[in-house]
Amino acid sequence: MNTEESLINRVIRGDLFAFKQLIGQHEKLVTHMIARIIDNDEDVKDISQEVFIKVFKNLAKFNFNAKLSTWIAQIAYRTAINHANKFLRQNFVIGDEIEHELINYETPEHILNAKTESEFLQYHIEKLPLAYRTVITLYHLNEFTYREIEEITGMPEGTVKNYLFRARQLLKQRLEKYYK
Incomplete structure (x- = not known):
């Protein structure tokens, strides 16, 4: 045992x-x-x-x-x-394509005052739609496999992969504004 x-x-x-x-x-x-x-x-x-x-x-x-x-x-x-x-x-449906992200007009000063790059990245992860935020956290921060994320969330593995791809794309787009 x-x-x-x-x-x-x-x-x-x-x-x-x-x-x-x-x-x-x-x-x-x-x-x-x-x-x-x-x-x-x-x-x-x-x-x-x-x-x-x-x-x-x-x-x-x-x-x-x-x-x-x-x-x-x-x-x-x-x-x-x-x-x-x-x-x-909140307006979201897990497992479907319907997600509404709340638009938050933070000042650039607030965003750029992040103490570290990690906090800056965490800030932008927090701004992702819930399903994307969840999948990226489980995969990258908690190091769960696609199969384990499927078990945790009930989302099909294909949806998990899709959301992970979209989350990365959104993060990339947002971070490209600040990092050339």
Whole structure:
């Protein structure tokens, strides 16, 4: 039995220290995943707690067909999307071509005041439509495979690849304005 299976079995048997360890191992992933969809820090914290409650309640159903991190990311993604649909009323449909990006007329001064290139890039990733932002984050920042992203989001693999391509193109267009 590998360490992941052992940890899961300990949590299922009620070992709260093991559950705390599981949270510690996946907290950054969950927070990062939710923060890509939800802008409010308090909501991100609340949704993160909700995700780990769902993980705890459903851990016995985990079947090891995927990595635990993929399964947890799927729960985080779906919980955040449900929250966004209920409370933020954003105009998007996951898995379809319909996406409405809110136009934000930030001043160039605000954009150029980013402290590092990484923050500057993160700023522009945040401005991508939700599905693009999600796919690019899962693929490049969380290093999930196309197959794992399909499992997490429910989008077909072709759509994942398409959204990833479009996200890169949008980022390239936006960044070309600042980097020659």
